[in-house]
Amino acid sequence: MTSPIVRATSRRRFLQYLAASPLFTSGALSAYGNEAPSKLPDPMIWAPAGGELIDKPKDAINVFDFEPVARKNVPPAHFGYMASGLDDEVTLRANREGFLKFQLLPRRLNDVSKIDTSVELFGTKYDSPIFVSPTGGNQFFHPDGEVAVAKAARAGNHLQMLSTSSNYSVDEVTKARGAPIWFQLYASPQWEVAQALIKRADAAGCPVLVVTTDRVAGRNQETLFRLMRTDTRECSACHDRSSFAARSVRRHNYDGIDLSGVTGSGESSNLSWDTVKRMRDVTRMKIVLKGIITPMDAELAVQNGIDGILVSNHGGRGEDNGRSTIDALPEIIAAVKGRIPVIVDSGFRRGTDAVKALAIGAQAVGIGRPYLWGLGAFGEAGVERVLEIVRTETRAAMQQCGVRSVKELNPGFVRRTA
Numbered sequence: 191m192t193s194p195i196v197r198a199t200s201r202r203r204f205l206q207y208l209a210a211s212p213l214f215t216s217g218a219l220s221a222y223g224n225e226a227p228s229k230l231p232d233p234m235i236w237a238p239a240g241g242e243l244i245d246k247p248k249d250a251i252n253v254f255d256f257e258p259v260a261r262k263n264v265p266p267a268h269f270g271y272m273a274s275g276l277d278d279e280v281t282l283r284a285n286r287e288g289f290l291k292f293q294l295l296p297r298r299l300n301d302v303s304k305i306d307t308s309v310e311l312f313g314t315k316y317d318s319p320i321f322v323s324p325t326g327g328n329q330f331f332h333p334d335g336e337v338a339v340a341k342a343a344r345a346g347n348h349l350q351m352l353s354t355s356s357n358y359s360v361d362e363v364t365k366a367r368g369a370p371i372w373f374q375l376y377a378s379p380q381w382e383v384a385q386a387l388i389k390r391a392d393a394a395g396c397p398v399l400v401v402t403t404d405r406v407a408g409r410n411q412e413t414l415f416r417l418m419r420t421d422t423r424e425c426s427a428c429h430d431r432s433s434f435a436a437r438s439v440r441r442h443n444y445d446g447i448d449l450s451g452v453t454g455s456g457e458s459s460n461l462s463w464d465t466v467k468r469m470r471d472v473t474r475m476k477i478v479l480k481g482i483i484t485p486m487d488a489e490l491a492v493q494n495g496i497d498g499i500l501v502s503n504h505g506g507r508g509e510d511n512g513r514s515t516i517d518a519l520p521e522i523i524a525a526v527k528g529r530i531p532v533i534v535d536s537g538f539r540r541g542t543d544a545v546k547a548l549a550i551g552a553q554a555v556g557i558g559r560p561y562l563w564g565l566g567a568f569g570e571a572g573v574e575r576v577l578e579i580v581r582t583e584t585r586a587a588m589q590q591c592g593v594r595s596v597k598e599l600n601p602g603f604v605r606r607t608a
């Protein structure tokens with residue numbers, strides 16, 4: 191373990207390094223400006239740097255320790271794809287800063303020597319309320335990609351969601367996880383493609399279809415685009431140039447569909463409540479809408495027979511100048527009134543972050559980038575350690591609050607200050 195003095199020194203050195211780096215001087219990461227972070231340290235400059243990089247997963251003190259190691263290992267454009275928010279990255283920062291508005295109200299003198307951190311979602315029990323949010327292209331970070339993530343999720347019995355844009359197929363990942371996974375759907379603008387993917391997920395035994403609703407336009411991922419300028423590799427092996435829909439269908443081994451004429455990118459601008467109704471008609475899988483961020487849409491989801499909501503702003507990658515998900519959560523919980531489960535992601539890094547959301551009323555909490563840092567840093571072992579850290583912190587935060595199960599958490603354990 192590094193001493194606090196070494197950490198402080200290395201952090202100062204890293205700040206100096208960043209200030210001098212082309213990242214700052216070229217205006218990349220512009221939202222962070224050339225000044226020291228305000229309230230919360232930026233995730234990119236929180237962990238020790240340089241000589242203090244951890245060299246094995248077990249040395250990590252928190253999940254941020256994996257980020258600079260991933261940054262060192264992963265080619266710049268691939269790192270930029272992961273780290274990027276969009277535009278000024280206001281939503282990205284809001285996700286972390288949002289947690290500061292909520293304070294814990296712990297209760298004392300409850301025996302918490304034995305606690306149960308498990309949750310049940312649609313009849314399946316998971317040992318932890320932390321789930322793996324879907325992220326595309328995990329081989330950009332490690333050759334074992336989503337299979338490594340699945341094995342790590344299996345070790346802690348976490349729910350895993352698999353992206354439409356994964357590098358491994360839904361069958362391969364289900365096998366590695368050793369239990370059914372949830373399939374995230376990017377509904378292609380072509381209904382036949384969406385339908386083919388739904389059938390594929392159904393056949394792979396996925397109990398839940400997670401329909402992503404918050405990516406309907408192109409986006410300006412500035413951090414990605416700037417890091418691409420420093421990354422001159424010929425990258426066609428990682429970036430299959432065929433259409434998004436064709437890639438997705440091929441990846442999940444669906445060979446029963448004619449792909450000629452299938453074009454377009456992942457953004458389906460034509461996605462509507464009608465599309466979701468059509469999905470409802472062709473599958474028995476539960477449908478969870480990912481990207482709901484207002485109580486109005488939460489109410490519409492219930493009215494449209496949706497089975498669950500994943501409150502998300504896509505980790506600050508949907509639209510800029512949005513609010514944090516922890517900010518949106520109380521209104522959404524109030525609108526849903528327990529009629530369907532509500533789960534949440536975006537910006538969760540600490541056990542206390544998770545406990546705040548669980549107390550407000552979410553049934554589970556997803557993480558995205560932290561497990562990708564683990565993957566990029568050390569492959570499967572890195573993901574496993576990231577999940578272990580978040581699990582351990584969540585367990586400790588529950589104990590400190592005086593609760594013995596996730597069900598015992600309620601809004602009385604958290605206070606909104608702003």
Ligand SMILES: Cc1cc2nc3c(=O)[nH]c(=O)nc-3n(C[C@H](O)[C@H](O)[C@H](O)COP(=O)(O)O)c2cc1C
Nearest residue numbers: 272323324325326353402504505536537557558559
């Ligand atoms: C590199 C990357 C790729 C992602 N790919 C997808 C995707 O394919 N489908 C999707 O619904 N969400 C995707 N997301 C969003 C995540 O599911 C999740 O909402 C987000 O990462 C949570 O925020 P966090 O990274 O701050 O934990 C992606 C996020 C990242 C960082």
Ligand SMILES: O=C(O)C(=O)c1ccccc1
Nearest residue numbers: 325326327355456504507
């Ligand atoms: O980058 C993303 O956030 C994302 O959702 C995505 C979309 C298409 C392919 C891979 C990931």
